[in-house]
Amino acid sequence: MKRKVQCMLLALLAAVAATVATAGVLPAESAVPPDARRGAEQTLLTFPEWYLVHSPAEYARIVQAQPSHVFPFLQQIGQLWSSYATVSREQIREHYPLNPGYHVMIWVIASSTTVEYALRSAYENSIGRASWLLGGRKLTDEDRYAARAAQEYVDFIRQQPWYLFDFTSRLRHLWTDVPLSGPCLLRKWERRYVLTTEYAVKAVYAKLIEKATRAAYTPALMTTDVVVDHLPENWKAPPEVTLIQRLSNGRALLALPRYYDFRIAATALARQDIRLEDIAGNASTILVSVWVRGTGPEPPGNWRLLFEQPLTMPAQTRRLALLVPVRQLSKFLVDAPAKGMTVEHVYDY
Template sequence: MSPRPARRRRRAARWAAAGLALLALACALPVAAIEGGCAVAPDPTLQGRAGGGSRFGIAADGYKRAAGDSYLTFPEWDIVHAYADLAGVTRSASESAFDYWAATTGFWTSLCGATRAAGRTGDVTAGQKVTNYVIGLSFTAEMLIQGAYERTVGALTAWWRGPEPTEEDRFNARLLADYAVFLRQTPWYRYPFDAELSRLWRDVPFTPSLRAVERRGALSLQYGVKWAYAQGIAWLAGMDPAGLTIRSVVAGLDAADAAADPRITRLGPVPAGDGGPAALIETPRYRAFTEILRGLGARGRTVLEIAGNDRILTTVLLPPGRTVALAGAEPLFAMPIQSEPGWQRVGYDTAVEQLVEQIRAVEAAGGRFEHAYDY
């Protein structure tokens, strides 16, 4: 028997091992950079706040969440914002006009800042950190591969097409806009990529052209891979599902407030420190939580504590050249918004009791209160 097949197999095994080693190194480098360059020692002035539980005497079980996780959830939302930017850019131009590299570096920059802010509290969960690294590496791979393709082949077919989008372009612009809205309240892996792909081939009229053929092939590969990857992530997430509700203490809240918003469940009265009435409530998390906060502020209520914590990360959107001074808030970062040139997303370490006032102040200044990042 010729020794050549055996040598080929050994050579293939060595190349495979080298490739896996390089992949492992590429994954380890950003994690090591964050852990080594962005971690900080806990701030002793915050330890009582983070570890002592509720100042209203509410039992930690089912209520208290890690203070640092509010900051560490921002990188997840940075991905949501990136997809919203991609949808906005695609709607006015094409996928090739999006800055994929800026989206990638924005994630890791935000994770570094979030790690510093969370580390100062001394109260973070390992699960949230692991989640950030998993989604960050996945997002990086997706952005770099998609960016390399869209900036070359995609840009060429978009130029060949001219200013008039194809039906495939319109389909993807609609899908991206829908996906961006979907991500505000629901994990990405629950998006029906398989149903959307079926709709592309079943319902979207096909007019032969270079761009139409290229888009159908590229979108089929892109969303097919995402659907397959989503199945694995959904399985893993099912082993440790995230809680979908959060509890807060609100001053002055009564039965009429809960009746005005069916998403609010009033759990009972809480003795406020100043002797005034307050109540413990349970609400949905994510985007719905921010909407509920806005409604509470409109009815003149003040949030006193969220999940046993008195500070929270918030982001606001400010138009070109606009700044706003916010009481009880320390600015942490500012990032440009690709889909709205000149606008900035500014992150604040905000006192919970100033939340509803922050919403009013930002919107009175011509900005938009974007999100309160629950724990």
């Protein structure tokens, strides 16, 4: 871990030099309004941020039917930091702007997640595992409540910042809605203790992060402006997609929803043969993650594999992070299922 950190620091210093060297290069003209453009480097830097959605989602899938200690906390820490190192190197290779503020944000959330996962790994693989064995290896009402809360958390953070999630409400309902007695009493009360601690700590920490974030950053745009190659008169606008302006040569400027729903909207447009040419001012490449089964080589196509990560759930499945040309993204989204790929996310900044 120490060596990885040193390598990333050296990479960031190199990025400063690269940024200075290319500071005089102007970006290509874009029909996206200047205030709606975002740096192309963010398609890379948003992966570590979104990993902190993917990881809880994997946790939620696992704990629906298995105890918490099955989740590979330490492996997830490694994947988080190694993916950050890889996207940082790619940022340097492409001579993208450094964007130090975004790196600081990633370091804050990645470091706090590292501490959390390390503590939870130590606890779940000692006391948590012991309560599971002594409690008859059966899920309790508290386990099932925690699994529901974990999925609710994932559903929430796919569109909203994690610190706005209502941990206080989950803590209150743990003590008012979940029976205090029942089978596997030892496991029940151990789970009640650890969930109470988790929800209480996160409720306080979330408030602190919310205040710090509001003081340091402007509110994020909730839409992404894109340029499409054409827009038929009889097109059907997907949910939350709006026409901003018709452009020359039949092209059009649209506003798509941001974050999780961007992939859904872009795919719906692609199925109408409406192709994206420019995303928030970026017409070069965009990062897409997909799931593939098995251990063979990735399917061939017009993209470049940046890295891959094994998943615990679904079993025998890998996440591939692919760099796709923006003008090929629409076709990619339509063709992916036939190539054995499940599109997980489009990193739309």
